[in-house]
Amino acid sequence: MKASAETPMQQSSFAMDIYFIVALLTLGAFTGFFAGLLGIGGGGIMVPALTMLFVQQQFPAEHIVHMALATSMTAIVPTAIASLRAHHQHQAVIWPVVIKIAPGILLGTFAGTFLASYLAAKPLAIFFSCFMALVALQMVLNRKPKPSHQLPGALGMSTVGTGIGGISALVAIGGGTLTVPFLVWCNIRLPIAIGTSAAVGLPIALAGAAGYAVNGWGISNLPNYTLGYIFWPAVLAMAAMSFITAPLGAKLAHRLPITLLKKIFALLLIGLSVHMLVTVFGN
Template structure:
């Protein structure tokens, strides 16, 4: 029993950290929640066959709540590009549907590898991004812009993240101001999290070796432990994002991704 209490405390703490990161980086907090859930489920002895699916599905469920709070905070500060949101939204949603079908049917090790590889690539991109004096670029037109949106939705839902992990670097590459990129990414997280959660619950329905209080690949105990504090701290992160320098924000983003990638690679060895 004491072990369960400790693990619940870890999840509650992870929720608080995830909320801050959600508001700070526009990533929905999944970049923290997925690894924490993965290792907590490991300690609880949950089978490897469903462990990563549970971490991803539960993370997406938490993003419905933290993403909403984060997006609202950024909206109030005027840092959500509604035009881009409208043009990217349908393509992201199509990618989410495809990614949910794929993610709900592949082995857990595949999801873990996808998470580790993408996080590492994005961390490198953000850490070594050229200065703002580099050649100016604009977002491409159709159909390449829609293809980028589909890729964001596909990989985000397979990783259990809110989309900021991919959309923030892409928008930064095309010289979007980092704060506007973070705010828009937080809104994209809602488009990813809601259908993604439904999909993982559906594909995991009746799966063997699921822990108690699970609806498919969504664990309600993890959800309840993480969400309250993450919703409380998400506005703090959004406030911090508007007070620190863009360069510091970018390096903070890269650092978290690098550490997470290393941990997930270690789990595969």
């Protein structure tokens, strides 16, 4: 009788766990594809989705957004590796730009995680959504850069990298939503800007993951299997799928019209930003 009474609960718990895992695998596949397609780390997709999934798992409300940011940033590491390899094979990465911008990226991203960890969940969600909406608007307006715009020197690139890294840490993106528009503004063709941005996403992800691990260290009421704010089951599930699908997106990025790429980018960011606000404020 006791075993019979426990069976429905066990089945419900098992079903919930399966749903959670399948959702993470699907999210990883979806994120990896768009990471390769648009040169983004995927945080703009992962953070809203993880926020919703963590709410459903009844994780501590005060840490949900921080965990989504940290987990997303960590999962970007293998996604960025897969994406940059694919774009490099298409000769779409300007490596001197990556090298010049990397020092500022590392500094800005690591420092930005400290500010993100200090802020409460709702202000973080508002900042994330507003930022993504502005990026989407910029892409929709499709303003053409002046022909005179060129890439700055080493100091200028490092300064730009610090700003990109800091904002990327606050919204857990691989930097593509900033790096791509910046490179296009400097008259770099969009497919090359996407490929270079994919490479820039790797130092952003590494510095961001380290920062969120440090800032979440010692927090007592986090779920099991966390390192700092990083929830490792989600990282592993998403990374496994994104590593497969990122090269597929990168391949498609060099075949689709540029105007269509920009529209896909903008619509995706707007939809996910709105959904994240609804999720956080409805919780």
